[in-house]
Amino acid sequence: MPRSAPSSTEERSGDAVRRLPAATGLGTNQDAVRRHNLSTVLRLVHSSGGVSRAQLARATGVNRSTIAALVAELVQLGLVVEESFDQTRQLGRPSLLVEPSRGALALVVNPDLDAVRIGLVSLGGHLVTSVRFATVRPPSAQEVVNIVTAVFAGMRSGLDASTRYIGVGLAIPGLVDAEGTVIDAPHLGWRDEPLSQLLSEALGLPVWAANDAVVGVRAQSLFGEGRGVNDLVYLYGGASGIGGGVVSGGRLVDGANGFAGQLGHTHVKSDGVQCDCGVVGCLEAEVTRRELIDAVGLADDDVESLEEVVLRRLEEPGSEELAAIVDRQVQLLAVALRSVVSLLNPSMILLGGFLRILLLARPTELTEAVHASAIRGPREDVAVALAPRSEEPLLVGAAELAFEAILADPASLHAEAAAQS
Template identity: 45%
Template sequence: MPSQPSPASGTRAHNLARILRLVHEEGAQSRAALTEATGLNRSTIADLVAELVRRGLVEERVPDMPGRVGRPSPVVTASAGVVAIAVNPEVDAIEIAAVGLDRSILVRERLPNEVLPTPEGVAKTIRERVEAWRAGPLAGARIEAVGVAVPGLVRTTDGVVRNAPHLEWTDVPLADLVRSATGSPAFVDNDATLGAIAEHRYGAGRGIDDIVYLNGGASGIGGGLIINGRAVAGAGGYAGEFGQNRPRISADGDRRTGDGVLEAEVSRRLLLDAVGLDAADDETLDAELTSSESPTVADEITRQANVLASALANAVNVLNPTLVVLGGFLATVADLRSEQIAADVGALAMSESVEGLEIRPAALGADRLLIGAAELAFAGLLADPGERT
């Protein structure tokens, strides 16, 4: 996700952005807490909050505190009425949600695909769902922008999907298509990059600044990197494609392809086949794998964990992260084989690189990519609230 230009430090616009980002990322804050966090005086905080209230970006409310004597101090919250439309088009379904500036998910739908979605079809679906929601859960809401998390290589400067092989998209101007269809600003980035950002800000990686994130979805395995607290995407924006690396597989019984890449060996499709499902969302697949007593299912989970650990060991040797976060179906594999994966990574990686290393499943679950897409859509607003009415 490209960084957004911010107002000069110390200016009124900069301080408005500081307050807005604090209540967006940290949740409800009292004026006293905002004063302490920013170092600004109480009268300045009161003036900035009043302006953000006027612009409809935050709300002030008095908390309900039964038994308290006297009038409690009001708290400042980001507005649920300022909304990002978050979208994740996949080969099996299009997920779409409306996410408030307070990070509440106001409405969410998973729309299964009968055939591979086209870029034009995705843009049309977004328009249709938003129009329907405006008559219901988004009545009166203000849509800030649309953020799209795509399983493929994205040129973030203009929202062109360079290559999403499983969707069969090449050089697609997706941001322009969505903007034309909806009339709202639209931004596009790689799904795993956005998942990494979401988990770093709000999930398993909160407070940790060096993270490798792997996302397991219907299109395969992608990755995102957080280095020194910042998302790193590489020169062209295409870093983190762990799924295209070839893992070291020492046991012939663990190999499913002749010389396959990671996402061919560690595969959601193979797990679905093992439990006898044609398709399923992440929660359903997780439940089936977790409850299964089949030796075939257990063997497939163990095999995938073996191969995954070899790929993680390579990432740990190269990047020396504090934390590895696994999302999607990889989170289920990590949950079910946590000790095995940790032991294998410890055995395969350099001992110095695994000192203090943790491997965790994504904490945001099925919401991680949608939360990441919403962050993309809100990025400009959070960097500079501007003169909004």
């Protein structure tokens, strides 16, 4: 990560590095150390949501006057603010909290079968605003560009003119290569779509893209239920199937080509239906949101209420048919999760999107089915838990793609400002 980047930000930071004084080793080293420390402090502020100077000094091992200078530089760059009092501190004078600025935003986009979700996320993983733009059919890449351009213009007009837009992060229900091209998003009918490039040209901002569940696991790991969990698996079920993201040993698993974690294509049924990937019996072909929507007769524009409707109907008399569908989906999901447990030995599996319904409806059955046949070692401690209800993790995770270059080298913004003036 970031998964992809025709990245003007990286080029900018590269330029900035080349502009460092080449003379004595001392000056260069001091500058390199300062930039490294800026990055460390900004990452701490970003992941914590707010931290005192004293805590920063303790966490970095840097003295307090150096921390003060680093924080002042980050304030000047518009990336952090110092304002609220630390209410938890009982004794002594109150300490200022260093918090992520709400004026440095990433634009985030999640195209799906039936809608394009667009949001603005500030440093600290805070979703400032989001819009679900419903579409009557899967949008083309060019339609996504048109929708995003129009919605972003509307969002901008409502925000302070001084707001800084760091870049764009895309959460794609499919495979994305290192250049940000969508190699394959079968449910959208996309192949080799240069969405990142089209969007970058339309908006004049750098664009990064990655698989939706991969960015989802990143958000869960940084800000969500999986915070501090070193071995975490996230499965997200949406209109376009089931995606997966894996954190192992505290690191995102991305594989040789960045395509690791395709847990929707875990084999769960030998005589199953054909998946869009061409193989028979994949998890996402057998366990579908569509089957649940049809079972409760929900209109497509009421999909947001699917969770309540299914859970309520299961309690009502005459729900045997729906119960049988849920039971079947639970058992097939458990088959996939047993493979996941055996392969990866996670301590937590988070279920998001419509997969939450299966855990909410059959918590004991699902957990027991996962524990029942998984080999003895890995099964014992794994917790199967709910990811947040909304698509927020996908949007917040997509913003991480856009923030990464700034988090790695906040001082690169000096070069950007100089270039613009």
